[in-house]
Amino acid sequence: MTCPVLGSIFIHRDRKIPDITNQGVLRGEEAMKIKKGDHVVVITGDDESSSPRLVLQVLAGGQKMVIQGVNQVYKHVKRGHPKSPSGGRLQIEMPIQSSNVMYYCESCQKPTRLGLRYDDDGAKVRYCKKCDTSCGEAISPKRTKYAKAGS
Numbered sequence: 001m002t003c004p005v006l007g008s009i010f011i012h013r014d015r016k017i018p019d020i021t022n023q024g025v026l027r028g029e030e031a032m033k034i035k036k037g038d039h040v041v042v043i044t045g046d047d048e049s050s051s052p053r054l055v056l057q058v059l060a061g062g063q064k065m066v067i068q069g070v071n072q073v074y075k076h077v078k079r080g081h082p083k084s085p086s087g088g089r090l091q092i093e094m095p096i097q098s099s100n101v102m103y104y105c106e107s108c109q110k111p112t113r114l115g116l117r118y119d120d121d122g123a124k125v126r127y128c129k130k131c132d133t134s135c136g137e138a139i140s141p142k143r144t145k146y147a148k149a150g151s
Ligand SMILES: [Zn+2]
Pocket: 105, 106, 107, 108, 109, 112, 128, 129, 130, 131, 132, 133
């Protein structure tokens, strides 16, 4: 393989070469299935429960997410903090690994897995693998910055 800058370069046969499609999205990377505003069920960990909870934020390209009432910590703040002008303890949610949650399907009222397909207009949409209902458009993975939780 020849590179215009470096000339001939050696690439290990087993090494994965990032393959960028015309949309600027890394191929081979799965589209983010769960997005902000969805409901999920936490299936493992300290906050494991069968009740659906709201996703507040999706971070790190879909690998982590902040879920309402899950992984709550106390943050001690000084006076003048915008969320607590008198200071004290603020209860905020910290992100958890996305592998610990399952998407909650509103139409079949069950935790389920999502599939991806193209609808008649050519848009990539998610669908419930249990009841086959479409669950809105899928979003392409984006390298999101590790944002501060609760902000
Ligand atoms: Zn369903």
